Amino acid sequence: MTSIARTLRPAASRLLSRSSQPYRALPFAARAFSASRAAHIKKYSKDHEWVEMSTDNKTAMIGISEYAAHALGDVVYVELPTVPLEVAAGDSIGAVESVKSASDINAPITCKVTAVNSLLEEKPGSINHGPEDDSAAGGWVAKVEVPEAGVRDFEGLMDEKAYKEFTEE
Known part of the structure; x- marks a missing residue:
């Protein structure tokens, strides 16, 4: 199963590479999420x-x-x-x-x-x-x-x- 963050990374990099400006903040925050079980x-x-x-x-x-x-x-x-x-x-x-x-x-x-x-x-x-x-x-x-x-x-x-x-x- 692919995580949401991994799915968004390629889209975020394409948005950044198409930009003619040096760096532009994305309208959303790209964060890496991981699902981990609570420690037992x-x-x-x-x-x-x-x-x-x-x-x-x-x-x-x-x-x-x-x-x-x-x-x-x-x-x-x-x-x-x-x-x-x-x-x-x-x-x-x-x-x-x-x-x-x-x-x-x-x-x-x-x-x-x-x-x-x-x-x-x-x-x-x-x-x-x-x-x-x-x-x-x-x-x-x-x-x-x-x-x-x-x-x-x-x-x-x-x-x-x-x-x-x-x-x-």
Whole structure:
């Protein structure tokens, strides 16, 4: 997809080059725009779930890690949490079944489940293709509201580097 700014640049340069005067201000401002997602912080639990916290520490997304998805193999069923559901860190919010095994999905932080990825009920294999993808077609499990206790739980989780070291042990 081409950005508006990239589309306008050729037009702006043609307008400037046609001008017989040395430099003339354009009747519009040509600025470069970029669409970037708000910064989120992702951390991991020892149970192989990830949490991506919003910058305001009020909402987050939860899913299983790529390591867990790979270890499970082809996922054939995902049990999603009910909405709304208040849970403490470590409580089960769902389950994942694969051709190899089954595993609970535990809440890595204290939170309130506000939405679930219902695509996983229809296409459970989506979790294998993008377990840490938080887009509409990704393998995220739940969107949650995070109270103060959840923010404290989040601070105790592993960052990406620490999680990678943890899984290599």
